[in-house]
Amino acid sequence: NVAHGLAWSFYLGYLRLVLPRLEDSITSFHADHKASSPRWGRGSRKLLILIPLDSKVSHKIEDEDDNIHFYDNLPNNEIDRAGVRGRVYKHSVYRVRGEHGKAHLCVVEYATPLLTLYNMSHESSAGFGEPERRQQVLLFYRTLRDILENSLQCRNRYKLILLNDEREDDPHFLSKVILRHLLQQE
């Protein structure tokens, strides 16, 4: 089951490495941006991980919703990995505006392995197609959720946001979902 392995890979090869360092990255970022930054609520000191059920991942989140703007990147983390000296791990910070006009900063990205699921479903030799893909996304989400719930290193450092397909009609669907999750924490 492809999704099972991708969830483990995402945890073992990425989240387990970066989530423990996230708090420090945000603190030093906030120190460098004191004068200009909008509020950093308590909810926004976590990595928000977007999991769209249709696997359609955007490379630039601001293209999805004009209430979302790229703000800056967190400082780079350099880790020697499998022969690559100083492999760079980083996250992007976005400014998300609510319907009431108030803006919040947050660290958000799509779950990268969904790109693999999406692309595999279009490669005939990869062995699965669009009908199975939605099941694989759900399996990815549940497996990842269970792994993270049992991970002491990652506790309270992330939030998984499962995105349903009805997002097509509302141009501000994504910013509303993100804000709802951010404000839930405070």
Add this chain to the structure above:
Amino acid sequence: NVAHGLAWSFYLGYLRLVLPRLEDSITSFHADHKASSPRWGRGSRKLLILIPLDSKVSHKIEDEDDNIHFYDNLPNNEIDRAGVRGRVYKHSVYRVRGEHGKAHLCVVEYATPLLTLYNMSHESSAGFGEPERRQQVLLFYRTLRDILENSLQCRNRYKLILLNDEREDDPHFLSKVILRHLLQQE
């Protein structure tokens, strides 16, 4: 089958992005290092991908064999991916000395997904153990080899090097294997 998904992920999320740019990266690197660099043979303009059958990946290749030294990194490639702005992709260049004393430069790294296989085999909830792991490495290798052989964008840009377990006894096993593959091309 975990290895099948990891091979596709490695191709779709990495090799397909970086291999077409490798030639240009090496050319600009060579221009910047003209005065000091040892020979860049024809065989070394490919990414050498190490696949150890026992899944035991080292983070610093020079730790494996004292005839291998880290030389420098190729220039960074920055690509917007899944909400991460300017995600960095790079490779490390190593200087490999032969038994006759002559040194060659090459771009080499371990296949990172093997780290996932290794770590999963030690996580009880991940669903497979050490006995199945070797089979998974072979499946990873064969799947990757077939995908790459059918990829027009990646043709002639890589070399898969399957490493057998008998490497424990010879302290210069790895450098000899790498040089044999490099010189095969010229």
